[in-house]
Amino acid sequence: MSKVFSKIILSTGFLIAGVSFGIWGARQFDSSQDLSTPFSENYSIPVLDSNPRRELDRIEDHRNFNFIAAAVEKVGPAVVRINASREVVQEDFFGGMQPSQGRQETGTGSGFIIQEDGLIITNAHVIENSSTVTVSLRDGQFFEGEVLGIDQMTDLAVVKIDASNLPVVTLGKSEDLVTGEWAIAIGNPLGLDNTVTAGIISALGRSSNEIGVPDKRVRFIQTDAAINPGNSGGPLLNIEGEVIGINTAIKANAQGLGFAIPIETAQRISQQLASKGKAEHPYLGIQMVTLNANTFTNYDFPVPEEYQNKQGVLIIRVIPDSPAERGGFQAGDLITEIEQQTIIQTVDVQEQVDKSNIGEPLSVTVYRNNEIVVVEVIPGQFPE
Structure with missing residues (x-):
């Protein structure tokens, strides 16, 4: 009997210790706590929920809400899915290229909203040669998109949808980046909407020749955050949830290598595309x-x-x-x-x-x- 009683006491002790550890873990993420003062001066026992399961869920939710989750919560609503349809062309009897009646191919990419009235930045290769472009938001809204301009030299394009009061991203600065800092990618890879991946900035200033696209005039950001087909046009974020680049390229036969267009280049070109319909180089x-x-x-x-x-x-x-x-x-x-x-x-x-x-x-x-x-x-x- 004494052995059973000892096991009960020991188990209870572990349970109390586990809950205490969970509470302490949650307190470490409390940004309002002044960590410069001794623990005994600013720590108070939190009021526990009367339902133990609900209290543990609350602690776990707080513990897992990191900077990546915060960035995604901030930017996610402004990231869109872009579907583009192109009419298939084929060679005719005389060697010319003619549209194949009734046959279309579709492609999917990503983009993000930079103005509340529906101005969207994406990649040129996502929508070039498209007959129709549609845009869907994370909240389920669906729009026909108007292509305002495409610039193949930087692989950038601007699309406009007829809407208002839309969520928008916050633009950061890629020129302030340091190799090794965190990077977060959001997009729709392989048709899987609202996918988030994270990694680091692997290198800066990669030339177009280095990554195998010599016809582009861009110095790319390199990241190991997973970028797959469908991510193209989506934002690359810093830890503040600011857009620092546009995910655009995957190097052939490579593992863990993705590239993004610096946001300064995207801003300059997108302004020209929106106002003039073309970019000047x-x-x-x-x-x-x-x-x-x-x-x-x-x-x-x-x-x-x-x-x-x-x-x-x-x-x-x-x-x-x-x-x-x-x-x-x-x-x-x-x-x-x-x-x-x-x-x-x-x-x-x-x-x-x-x-x-x-x-x-x-x-x-x-x-x-x-x-x-x-x-x-x-x-x-x-x-x-």
């Missing part, structure tokens, strides 16, 4: 390579010997009748600065040119014939 008209040891051996262009210990971007060709030719650039010029920003590799040139304005002078510092020369060039519109 400043253009100089040069062919260039990053100056390094390989430049001296892998190119037929004669690299001056005085460049051996220098860094910058080497111009190997100036396009005839281009802004660069009119501005006075020469093959063999070594670009070292643009608008007083140091240039080390070709993506630096691309970034600075993208930030410039068409028709306004751009100051470029080059090294030429052992002299420093400042060239004033006026960027033009990228040729179609």
Whole structure:
């Protein structure tokens, strides 16, 4: 009898200890508690619910509500599903391409609302060549979408739906990101709506060549947060629930590698698409390579010997009748600065040119014939 009684006492002790531990775990997440003062001064026993099961559920709910859940709760209502329908085309008897009557293919992607009146950002490849675009919200609302503009060079597009008082996202800054910090992705991968994945920022400033899309003019954010087909166009968030990028690409044959367009690029391009229906891309008209040891051996262009210990971007060709030719650039010029920003590799040139304005002078510092020369060039519109 004494053994049974001892087991009862021991079990009761464990139960009390377990509940106490749960209460202490919940208290640790109480942001109102001043942790700078001793425990005995600011801790008070919480009032327990009379129903033990309900009280344990309350404690567990509080314990599991982390920064990811908070970010999703903040942004989730503004993330949308985009369905696009395209008419299938096929080769006719004469070798031309003709619509296949009655046959359509559909695709699914993601997007997010940036204005209460229904302005949505997504990827260009989600909706390009579509005959119809529909948008569904998390709360079940369903709308026909109007495509205001598509920009293939940045893989961005803007869609408008006829609505008001819609939930919107908060935009952050990708330029403040640090490799290794948390990243959260929301979207509709593989048709599974409102899917959330989390990881870290794996790298910053990935060039389009590095990830296998050389026709794009973007410096990508790399993340290991799972991004699958259907995530395209959805937001990448920081721990504050702010949008820092647009999920856009998965590198072929890779595990755990996803890429996002920085939100600053998305803002700039989306404003142009919404107001003009197209994006303007400043253009100089040069062919260039990053100056390094390989430049001296892998190119037929004669690299001056005085460049051996220098860094910058080497111009190997100036396009005839281009802004660069009119501005006075020469093959063999070594670009070292643009608008007083140091240039080390070709993506630096691309970034600075993208930030410039068409028709306004751009100051470029080059090294030429052992002299420093400042060239004033006026960027033009990228040729179609």
